[in-house]
Amino acid sequence: GRDATRAFASGDFSRARLVDSVSGLSPAELLSIHSWLSFYSHNYEPVGKLVGRFYDENGAPTEALREVEAAIEEALKLQAASDQKKQQFPPCNSEWSSAKGTQRFWCSRQSGGVHRAWAGVPRRLHRPGSQGAPCVCVRSSGPPWGQPGSSQHSDTGDLDDPRLQQYEGCHPLAEQCVLPT
DSSP states (O other), X not given: OOOOHHHHHHOOOSGGGOOSOOTTOOHHHHHHHHHHHHHHHHHSXXXXXXXXXXXXXXSOBOHHHHHHHHHXXXXXXXXXXXXXXXXXXXXXXXXXXXXXXXXXXXOOTTGXXXXXXXXXXXXXXXXXXXXXXXXXXXXXXXXXXXXXXXXXXXXXXXXXXXTEEOOTTSOTTOSEEEEEO
């Protein structure tokens, strides 16, 4: 057998990339390896271990395997944090029309693939150190995120979050915004 984990994660199955080293893979690539391992461990009976970078001649895990497992755990934490942020600020739906020369952003109870009880209003979300400001849907009533029982709030949801910016030319509480491109 030959370990081609890196090729699986990167999608590059050239002979030069059929190696067992996973150093330098992104968190998303590490999560694809984790998903692949989970699938196979749940659906197939193991028949042995491949001696090499991750298992020694006795089938015992190596330090390299422990390092990859730790990196995957970090990637899982990053994914959980990202999923949590998507619950607070799900991505907007968007549509660009070259014929009309417009870009439309709108929020629904399912926009961004996040199912929820509220639709929200479109806003730009500024993230320190990142390029651009993606459109997100923001709750416009109730307590701010993470303060469900708080009675000391302005009943404007997360609209007061300083990272948010309203789209110029759009009504502050509109669930959709159409802008010229």
